[in-house]
Amino acid sequence: MAFLVPVLIIIGGSTMQLELLDRLRQINPIVFNISNFVTVQDVANGINAIGASPIMSEEINEAQEMVQLSSAVALNLGAFTMPQIEQIRTVGHLANQCRKPLILDPVAVGAVQYRHNVVLELLNDFDVDIIRGNAGEIAALAGVDWHAKGIDAGNGEDDIAAIVKLCAQKQQCVVILSGTIDVISDGKQVVKISNGTPLFQLHVGSGDMLTSIVGAFAAVSGDYFVAAQSACAVFAIAGQLVAERLNAELPGTFAVQLMDELHLITVDEVQRNLKMEVVK
Amino acid sequence: MAFLVPVLIIIGGSTMQLELLDRLRQINPIVFNISNFVTVQDVANGINAIGASPIMSEEINEAQEMVQLSSAVALNLGAFTMPQIEQIRTVGHLANQCRKPLILDPVAVGAVQYRHNVVLELLNDFDVDIIRGNAGEIAALAGVDWHAKGIDAGNGEDDIAAIVKLCAQKQQCVVILSGTIDVISDGKQVVKISNGTPLFQLHVGSGDMLTSIVGAFAAVSGDYFVAAQSACAVFAIAGQLVAERLNAELPGTFAVQLMDELHLITVDEVQRNLKMEVVK
Amino acid sequence: MAFLVPVLIIIGGSTMQLELLDRLRQINPIVFNISNFVTVQDVANGINAIGASPIMSEEINEAQEMVQLSSAVALNLGAFTMPQIEQIRTVGHLANQCRKPLILDPVAVGAVQYRHNVVLELLNDFDVDIIRGNAGEIAALAGVDWHAKGIDAGNGEDDIAAIVKLCAQKQQCVVILSGTIDVISDGKQVVKISNGTPLFQLHVGSGDMLTSIVGAFAAVSGDYFVAAQSACAVFAIAGQLVAERLNAELPGTFAVQLMDELHLITVDEVQRNLKMEVVK
Structure with a gap:
């Protein structure tokens, strides 16, 4: 159902988005994370592997310095x-004050x-x-009564986009x-990315990692x-490339090679593999 | 010393126990963990790899919801x-109230x-x-004055069973x-499982992982x-199968492949490799 | 610039230092860590891989017992x-009182x-x-105004030694x-170790791991x-041996194989690969 779309068609003639990966690696932005201890x-x-720099802190007394040091803030x-x-409240305020991009991962708000x-x-x-959340979490924040279990991006794709x-x-x-499938919207457009692999589900923290990598891209x-x-796109295709090399469902090996691939993946590889479409 | 016993002899003619692995993967129970941050x-x-779902939380205000969501509770x-x-006290009470199986890992109580x-x-x-504990921990909870160091399951197996x-x-x-060797008792019978590998000792958290996997089995x-x-049996044999494939003591590689094997291991493999005996 | 120096020349005719690795593995000292949750x-x-035993605790009520159990204390x-x-303050005092070697990792004090x-x-x-720190951290504790970014051990090596x-x-x-390059001083002599690999930078926690391994060596x-x-020397050469076997910059695989190598590396391998020099 998803089809391969050259990048420049999607984003109004610009190929800027994938070049962001190179820019990220050049700038090496600092992402400040309020993180999930798991x-x-x-x-x-x-x-680190994608090319940015992580900082973590749980101490409110250094929150201001941490936000000022960073180019994006990810709240998990x-x-x-x-x-x-x-x-979290303090860091959120500071990110707004200092005009740093602020990413939120609302873990388990659906459950x-x-x-x-x-x-x-x-x-x-x-x-x-x-x-950045899963189906249950995003539904909850949309005010839609949808149970976390039973949502399958394969069924009801139109509903999910909505x-x-x-x-x-x-x-x-x-x-x-x-x-x-990843579904992304700014409230006007909706875009779908049909890359990835079910192996992401087998590695705890795949979503958390994506959230912070989104922060790294927002920083540049x-x-x-x-x-x-x-x-x-970069994250899903990195996982997909790893999965295509494995001859079995190997959650441990997948996690290790995902880290390798996040470091090695090129704009060219992303472009060649991207399955993206504008939904509505 | 240990010998291969068909499963059905051990458990009074039932092969139910190993089929639990398949049931676990079918039901995908949620295990709520008060976890060791290490x-x-x-x-x-x-x-996740074995086929259950982990949830972790350190916040007392959501303890009730977490216990209700889960099918077993593991306190590390x-x-x-x-x-x-x-x-931990609150979660323990709630697990009792909600009749969820409650597993305890008494880390370092012997030391x-x-x-x-x-x-x-x-x-x-x-x-x-x-x-679930090691020799020093279980001895301490049995009220036996036995030093954590110096206990070797190879010597004094009778004492350990007692x-x-x-x-x-x-x-x-x-x-x-x-x-x-794993020694398991319900206070009447004692069973010994002589599978496993010394490589478990080289990976910090092997015991913690087993504790939570015991929770997943108790849930079904x-x-x-x-x-x-x-x-x-499943955990020890998964480790053993990995160790048999390695040509050196590789603690990093062992940890990765253990995760793979926990996902891949079948009831049939467990049955073929099981070394179990009723002690007394 | 760095050249291979037989160990016995460096340390006044003694080869004791590298034999410490064997002694460590024989004694298996306990290192108590106030750790970085990341x-x-x-x-x-x-x-664990190098041959010592880690303990971690965040509870002040068991600080005294933990310090007494341990042979070195590492404060991260x-x-x-x-x-x-x-x-941290309590544990520091206790380590002094009990005369346990005390190692400090002053993370981000430069920034x-x-x-x-x-x-x-x-x-x-x-x-x-x-x-044990990086250039920015050590400069800060030396009272030198030097920005963490822009310090390159390749340039200004003399300044760094000073x-x-x-x-x-x-x-x-x-x-x-x-x-x-690792630069080490006791306030009189300065020694440089030019082993290692840039892959350490790609794995978060390499420095933290070194700090605690320093604790294990101090314990013996x-x-x-x-x-x-x-x-x-042992840590840098372990990383270098792993890097030499990899045919690409693989941060995930490096981390796994570093753990393997820390367990396998021998005094002989360290001696054959060591690039160490007395600076001043």
Whole structure:
């Protein structure tokens, strides 16, 4: 169903988006992460492998310096305690004040009511530029009553595109729903990327890693919709290239080679493999 | 010394235990982990690789929802601070209330008196279904004065079996002592599994991973003694199969391929390799 | 520029330093780590792979027992909150009281003023035996105004040697500046190790791992200057041997094989590959 589209058709004649990967590697932007303790090492290594620099901190007293040092801020709500929410709030405000791109990963807000409530409060407190979540999480932030389980990007693709667009409109930011297919919207356009591999599901933290890599792309692009698409394309195709080389479902080996591939992947490889389409 | 026993002889004519692996993969149970921050990513990936789903949280306000979402709860005491102990207490109570299988990993209670005291308090506060520890930890919970160092499952196997049984009686639950040989008791029977590989010792978190995988098996079995045996057999044989393929002691490669093998291993492979015996 | 020097020339006719690796593996010392949550699992596995035993704890109530159990204490300031600083202070005092070698990794003190202030306070509170940092961090602790970015061990090697020596004099301990070249001083002599590989930069936590491995060597040597050199030599050459086998820059594979090599590397391999020189 998805078909190969040359990059320049998608983004109004510009090939800028994939060149962002080269620009990222040249600039080596610092991404400040409020991280999920479950996946933090992988996320740090992923940011590093793609060509950016990770910093992590949980201390509110150094939040201002950390935000000032960085070129993008990624807030992962994977595992947060009450004191961490205060720090997240502070860092969100600071990112807005310092005009740093702010990425949010609303982990499990579709499944846990407490998290849903906390995230809605946070989204009232500061402005997010890009949200990256799975189907259940994005549906929850779109205000759609959809159970996390049972959503399959293969079925009901039209519904999913509509939900992502609705979420982008409601939250007034770029929204990425990542899964078998990545669906990305700025509230006006919706773009679908049909690369990737089911092996991402077998490695905990794939989504967290993508969120922070989106931050790295946002750090080197003024257009967050373009940054989001570029990051998703590079990440999905890196995983796909690894999966194509494996002769079995090997979650451990996949994780290691994904790190290798994030470092090696070229704009040319992304361009040759990209399956992207404008949905509506 | 250990000999190959067909599964059906061990468990009174039933082959149910190894079929639990297939059931686990079909049901994909959620295991809620109070985790050791040192090994948490590996544990999450291990749970995922075997075919279950991990959730982790350190926030007491979402403890109830997390327990309700899950089919088993694994409490790892690997690295706990005072506030975390309060959360562990709360989660333990909730697991009892919601009748979820509750697994405890009493990390270092044999070596650190403070931990010993905390664990004994916790064990008074809620009921544990399965304890998984090493020789020093299980001896401590059995009330036996045995130094962690110097215990070798090769010597004094009879003593070890007696300690595991005593611990199971004292704590009124199933007890797993994992090591070169895994010894498992429900307080009446004692079973020994002589699979595995010394390479487990070279990878930090092998024990933590086993604890949570025991939780995944307990989630799909009404009989915790059987669940414990099945989990130990699958885990030990996965490690053994990896070790047999390596031509040197490679702790990094072992960890990666263990993750692969946890995903690939079949009931048939477990059955062909199982070295299990009823001790007393 | 660096040239191969037989070990016995460097250290006044003694070959003791490299034999420390064998002694370490024989004694299997426990290293207590106040760890960076970003890299903690890798650090634990690295300590384990080289032949020592890691323990980690964040709870002040068990600090005394942990210090007493251990043969060296490594304080990593990678990611610390206010309560963690109190614990670091307590553990530092205890290490001094119990006369355990104390290693400090002053993460990001060159880039973040808040951290610089905290570390200077801590260094007033207890005595450190060895400091391990990158160029920006060591310069900051030497009181030299040098920006973290732009320091290249290739240029200005003389300046770097002077800074390391100055830092060692100022902080009255052994100082390791690790990077493309490792520079080590006890305030009198300066030694340079020109092994290693740029791939260390691609793996987050390489420096943290080295810090704790330095702790393991300090645990089995009365001479911390010798311990520091030995640890740096073994670690750098392990990375170099892995890099020489890879045919591309593979950060994921490098991390896995580094763990393998830390376990396999022999005194003989270190001796054959060592590029060490006394600078001044």
